[in-house]
Each structure stands twice: as structure tokens, then as C-alpha cells.
Amino acid sequence: MMSPQNLKAVISSGLLSFPLTDFDSQLEFDAHAYAARLEWLMPYGATALFVAGGTGEFFSLAMDEYPAIINAAVQTCHGKVPVIAGAGGPTRFAISCAREAERLGADGILLLPHYLTEASQEGLAAHVEAVCNSVKCGVIVYNRGVCILKPATLEKLAGRCSNLIGFKDGGGDIEAMVAVSQRIGDRLAYLGGLPTAEVYAAAYKAMGVPVYSSAVFNFIPGTAMQFYQAVLDDDHVTRQRLLRDFFMPYLDIRNRSPGYAVSIVKAGARLVGRDAGLVRPPLTDLKPEELALLEPLIRALGPQ
Numbered sequence: 001m002m003s004p005q006n007l008k009a010v011i012s013s014g015l016l017s018f019p020l021t022d023f024d025s026q027l028e029f030d031a032h033a034y035a036a037r038l039e040w041l042m043p044y045g046a047t048a049l050f051v052a053g054g055t056g057e058f059f060s061l062a063m064d065e066y067p068a069i070i071n072a073a074v075q076t077c078h079g080k081v082p083v084i085a086g087a088g089g090p091t092r093f094a095i096s097c098a099r100e101a102e103r104l105g106a107d108g109i110l111l112l113p114h115y116l117t118e119a120s121q122e123g124l125a126a127h128v129e130a131v132c133n134s135v136k137c138g139v140i141v142y143n144r145g146v147c148i149l150k151p152a153t154l155e156k157l158a159g160r161c162s163n164l165i166g167f168k169d170g171g172g173d174i175e176a177m178v179a180v181s182q183r184i185g186d187r188l189a190y191l192g193g194l195p196t197a198e199v200y201a202a203a204y205k206a207m208g209v210p211v212y213s214s215a216v217f218n219f220i221p222g223t224a225m226q227f228y229q230a231v232l233d234d235d236h237v238t239r240q241r242l243l244r245d246f247f248m249p250y251l252d253i254r255n256r257s258p259g260y261a262v263s264i265v266k267a268g269a270r271l272v273g274r275d276a277g278l279v280r281p282p283l284t285d286l287k288p289e290e291l292a293l294l295e296p297l298i299r300a301l302g303p304q
Contacts, residue, residue: 001102001105001106001107001137002082002107002108002137002138003138004108004136004137004138004139004162004163004165005138005165007048007082007084007107007108007137007138007165007166008138008165008166008188008189010047010048010082011047011048011084011140011165011166011189011191011211012189012211013047013210013211014045014046014047014048014211014228015045015046015047015211015212015213015214015217015224015225015228016046016047016048016049016050016191016211016212016213016214017041017046017049017050017213017214017215017217017218017221017224018049018050018051018053018054018055018056018086018213018215019034019037019038019041019049019050019051019055019056019073019218020037020055020056020057020218020265020266020269020276021034021052021056021057021061021069021276022034022037022276022277023276023277023278023280024277025277027277027278027280028065029065029068029069030277031068031069031072033276033277034069034072034073034076035072035075035076037274037276038072038073038076038077039076040274041217041218041221042077042080042081044217044221044222044224044225044304045225046081046214046217046221047081047082047211048081048082048083048084048107049073049077049081049082049083049084050084050085050086050110050213051069051070051073051083051084051085051086051106052066052069052070052073052085052086053086053110053112054086054112054261054262055215055218055261055262055265056069056086057262057279057280057283058086058087058088058112059088059089059112060279060280060281060283063093063096063097066097066100067100067104070083070085070100070101070104070106071104073085073106074104074105074106078105082107082108083105083106083107084106084107084108084109084110084140085097085098085101085106085108085109085110086109086110086112087101087109087110087111087112087131088111088112088113088114088115088142089112089114089115090114090115091114091126091127091130091131094111094112094114094127094131095130095131095134098111098131098134098135098139099134099135102135102136102137106137107137107138108137108138108139108140108165108166109131109135109137109138109139109140110140110142110168111128111131111139111140111141111142112142112144113142113144113145113146113147114127114146114147116146117146118146119146119147121149121150121152121153124147124148124149124153125149125153125156125157127147128141128149128157128161128164129157129160129161132157132161132163132164133161135163136163137163138163138164138165138166139161139163139164139165139166140165140166140167140168140189140191141154141157141164141166141167141168142168142170142193143167143168143169143170143171143193144168144169144170144171144193145170148171148173150176151176151179151180151183151184152183154167154180154183154184154188155183155184158184158187158188164188165188165189166188166189166190166191167180167184167188167189167190167191168191168192168193168213169190169191169192169193169194169204169209170193170194170195172194172200174203174207177190177204177207177209178207181207181208181209189211190208190209190211191209191211191212191213192204192209192211192212192213193212193213195215195254195261196215196216196247196250196251196254196261197212197213197214197215198212198214198216198224198227198231198242198243198247199243199247199248199251200212201227201228201231202231202239205231205232210231210232212228214227214228215261215265216250216265216268218265218268218269218274218276219265219268219269219271219272219274219298220268220272220298220301220304221304222303222304223242223246223301223304226238226242227239227242230242245297245300246297246300246301249293249297250264250294250297253286253290253293253294256290257284259279259282259283259284260286262279262283263279263283263284263285263286264286264294266278266279266285267285267286267290267291267294268294268298271291271294271295271298272298272304
């Protein structure tokens with residue numbers, strides 16, 4: 001397991017991704033297919049993998065199956081790519097997940113939002129601090145949904161929690177993002193985390209946040225890496241071409257239904273011969289006519 005500071009150094013550069021969780025025809029976790037998926041993805045060069053994250057349908061997982069997913073990832077990726085495990089939901093549940101992930105050898109924790117209810121900044125801070133204090137590994141907080149930390153709150157947490165090493169922004173508030181980086185500086189690693197992060201990548205790089213996590217890496221990993229390199233190199237021609245020819249029409253399909261940010265990734269994996277099964281309820285899968293729109297977009301990108 002990496003030290004928090006070593007993990008911070010790793011996630012401060014490169015492209016990150018969060019693999020799909022494989023389910024069989026009965027919507028049960030398929031460990032063999034999951035390991036094969038990770039083996040396929042690793043050589044493409046993602047800096048770290050967020051397992052059992054948002055695209056990995058953490059929100060649909062039971063505590064008794066969570067360890068099998070983390071263990072499969074750790075055993076498959078050990079010594080090759082760092083594994084950062086998703087943990088979230090109510091504070092005690094998040095702590096249970098974080099401790100189990102650390103016990104199994106995960107290199108760090110991505111702290112996903114708690115469940116449903118709104119909370120004060122004091123309550124959010126107590127939640128994050130409790131999870132950080134429950135483990136020794138590095139923790140990245142995901143600023144999204146009902147867990148939006150204000151810059152002053154995050155600054156206090158950074159002072160109190162030595163293993164809080166990253167801030168992943170899924171809120172898209174540019175003013176707040178600038179305020180966070182100005183107040184906290186290089187104490188934390190900063191990651192872009194808006195859904196289909198490629199659309200926002202250039203804007204975040206201009207703010208000094210060049211690192212983001214890619215969902216499309218799950219089915220077009222070569223293109224995902226090409227786009228990341230184009231952002232890094234300020235290659236506007238390549239970036240604009242991929243936005244025009246793939247990402248914007250892709251978003252048109254994704255935006256047709258709530259939850260499609262995950263469903264469309266599983267659909268893409270199915271279309272390239274890397275089927276991860278269907279999504280679990282309450283998510284719904286793409287309709288046949290939507291699959292018919294997605295397939296030519298992927299085919300036009302060529303071999304990965």
C-alpha cells in the first residue's frame with residue numbers, strides 16, 4: 001500500500017479512470033470478467049484506477065459483495081496500477097468500506113458523497129474527518145451532489161487530516177475551485193470530476209487542474225488517452241475534432257435520461273466486445289435506438 005504522500009504524487013499527473021463493475025445475467029458480481037477487464041485496461045496507461053466508484057455503481061453494491069470487488073482489483077493490479085477504492089454513503093458505512101478496502105490492500109480511498117440528506121458544513125466536515133481518521137491510507141474527497149465543501153471547510157480539513165491528499169471536483173463551480181486552490185495551494189492534489197470530464201478538461205487545465213478521470217476510457221481507452229494528451233499539449237485541432245465528432249454527439253445521447261452517465265458507458269463496453277452486463281436498478285439501460293446512435297460514433301474512432 002502506498003503512503004498518502006506517494007499516492008498524492010501519483011494522482012497529480014496523468015489520466016485517471018474508474019472501471020465498470022461486471023455483473024452477470026443475474027446482476028451478480030462477476031469476478032472473472034472484472035479481472036479480465038482490468039487486465040485489458042491497464043496497458044493503456046491510466047495513472048490510477050478508481051474501483052467501485054461512481055461508474056462502478058458503488059451506490060448499488062451491498063457490503064457483503066464490496067470486499068470481493070476490491071480484492072479482485074487489488075490482486076489483478078498489484079504492482080502495476082494503483083487502486084483507489086470508492087467508499088461512501090452514511091458515515092459508519094463509509095468507514096466500514098474504507099477500512100475493508102485498506103485491509104485488502106487498496107492504495108487509497110475516494111470518498112463519495114453521503115446518502116440523500118443535505119448537511120451543514122460542520123456536518124460534512126465531521127463526516128470527512130471521521131472517514132480520514134478511520135484509515136491510514138490517502139483519502140480523496142469527491143465534491144459532488146449533497147457533499148459540496150466550501151473552501152474554508154476544506155482548508156480546515158486539510159489542516160486536521162494529514163491523509164486527506166486530494167480534492168476531486170464534481171460541482172463545476174469555477175469560482176469555488178479557484179478559491180480552493182488559492183487558499184490551500186499544493187497541500188492537496190486537484191482532480192476534475194465532472195461527468196464526461198473531457199468536455200471540461202481544457203477549462204480545468206487553464207485553472208491549473210490538468211488531471212481528470214475518464215469514463216470513456218472503459219470502452220475507447222486509446223481515444224481517451226489521445227484526448228488527454230491533446231489537452232496536455234494544447235493540441236486544439238485534435239481536441240476540437242474529437243469534441244465535434246464524438247464527445248458532443250455522445251453527450252446528446254447521455255443527456256436523454258437521468259443515470260445515463262453510467263448506462264452509456266456500459267453500453268459502449270458492450271458495443272466494443274467488452275460487455276460488463278446490464279446496470280442495476282434504479283438505473284436503466286440504453287434503448288435499442290440509442291445503441292444504434294452510439295455504435296457508429298464508436299466505430300468511426302477506429303481500432304483502439
